[in-house]
Amino acid sequence: MYSLRARRSAALLITAGLAFGLSACTISDGGSGGGDSADDQTLTFWSYYQGTQADWLQAQADQFEKDNPGVTVDIVETVGDQQDQKLLASVATGDTPDLFINNIVVDFPTLVAGGVTADLTEYWDGFADKDQFAESAAWSSDDKVYNLLPFTNLIGLYYNQDILTEVGIDGPPATLDELQADLEVVKADGRYDGIALSGAPTVEGAWLFAPELLGLGIDYCSFDGPEVDAAFERAETWAKAGYTPQATATWDQNDSWQQFATGQYAFGINGNWQLGNAEEATFEWGTAQYPAPAGGTSVVYPGGEGFGIGANSDKKDLAWKFLEEAVLTPEAGESIFTTAGSIPVRADVAELPAIKDNVAVQPFVAAAQTSGSWPKNENTANIQKALGQAVSSVISGQSSAADAGAAAVADIKAALEDGGGGCR
Known part of the structure; x- marks a missing residue:
């Protein structure tokens, strides 16, 4: 179903999971958010991804660090069914993570109401490739964009x-x-x-x-x-x-x-x-x-993970840069498809050979462009x-x-x- 947390596993594979080398990214089992970091170039990313999806995120973080010398992406492993409460609690302590994923279908209203998510409207409106994404990719409340759904399951x-x-x-x-x-x-x-x-x-x-x-x-x-x-x-x-x-x-x-x-x-x-x-x-x-x-x-209906920036992050510009370069690009869409089987929402990704030449996936790609709104x-x-x-x-x-x-x-x-x- 829509990214059911219990199913984030090899069952999502369309091709075999890619093997990645040792990463410069730190993988933690806890830690605080991105409110006050000793290293101003460290992004804290809370993720409950497992298996091939975790591999994909790790690889994207590795490449972002390589392309942006001096930046570190600290991936904090969280538990899926505890993510909501952990994020809500981080608001009270003032240390929401710089970046996070969430089960957007269920979590979005709660996280917006709880002040967890930063307003991404200006970033999204200024994004050059915004028109490549279906309307359902940008999740808004009171005409403000708070979450993005760049990949989906249908x-x-x-x-x-x-x-x-x-x-x-x-x-x-x-x-x-x-x-x-x-x-x-x-x-x-x-x-x-x-x-x-x-x-x-x-x-x-x-x-x-x-x-x-x-x-x-x-x-x-x-x-x-x-x-x-x-x-x-x-x-x-x-x-x-x-x-x-x-x-x-x-x-x-x-x-x-x-x-x-x-x-x-x-x-x-x-x-x-x-x-x-x-x-x-x-x-x-x-x-x-x-x-x-x-x-x-x-x-x-589309399913999948929302990507957000923490409301208390003091590195929102850098966090958006990560989303823009590591999550929203055609290359990111192609790589999560080949690694974990998720369907990119970007229209132009459907023209890439890895997807265009896969006849069986085309109905799902088409569905991503006309999916309903939750x-x-x-x-x-x-x-x-x-x-x-x-x-x-x-x-x-x-x-x-x-x-x-x-x-x-x-x-x-x-x-x-x-x-x-x-x-x-």
Whole structure:
């Protein structure tokens, strides 16, 4: 899912992780932020990256030090689920780090409200390559930019070409209506199963269901109406017909991938981080964008890490220089793709050979340019969970489409109010 912290591992690989030499960067297991440093050229960077993502960040810091003699980047290893509280506490002590990453989907409103993040508006407005980034790359509150999302993880449709050929389906579906028709063909054939996806009562299940409405312009901030009813009715139809097995109601994305990888399922909805695993498949496979709803387009939510500068940093200019040179460049986008499988948001990176020549990744690259915007609400995690629980209840047969849809609408509205009201 969207950079789930438990999944920051080799499962993200599209190519084998690069081996890096010994670094001049310091890697710490603690330490203070960048408020008052004995060395004015030392940047403190709090990161919970692991595995190949950590390798990538280390390499970028190494190169930045090389290009900027006298500068040191001190990478402080933090624990992902403790990052929020650690950052909030750093404000009280006046030593927020110079740089940090955060789980932007969940953390952004809390960190802005807590005074953790510096206002990056002037830096971003003055950035020469700003127009290369999709609007969703700059996260703002009250018209001020506080966080940047330069790389993302997205979901799309995987398909088993061998099965499609055997049952007479000509190519992957572009719309949900076409997908449903294809699932009917697979079901009628009787030899294979329909679609493997996560229907868990969590943010994962919600992340996979939400695009059925996002493509119609309906997001968590406008979650109501006949389109919502129709989406839940579709989920009920698929469940009753057996296109989505009842077990789907508990599958997370790793579970659903393992099922698709057996070769028994015609389709699977999953993320770009599975592309490396797909290379191990014993059948012909392909990828496509998430099928568009009738009358709409293909739009999915972006996941990934936000990059920010600490509000109390006394080296904001140098910290921005790091972001500009080590994170926001085409080279940085290409390297995190080849190292860790994340999708760069920069439009021109899509033209680089490493990405352009990779047919399987193109649907995810396209999705990055049209991705939806998350609500700026401190209760975003519970907002998603409300949807996940409703969808899971339909797939499992515990609720009707009508009851689950009504519950989702009510619970999402309540969660938005609990988080401060609306979508700031």
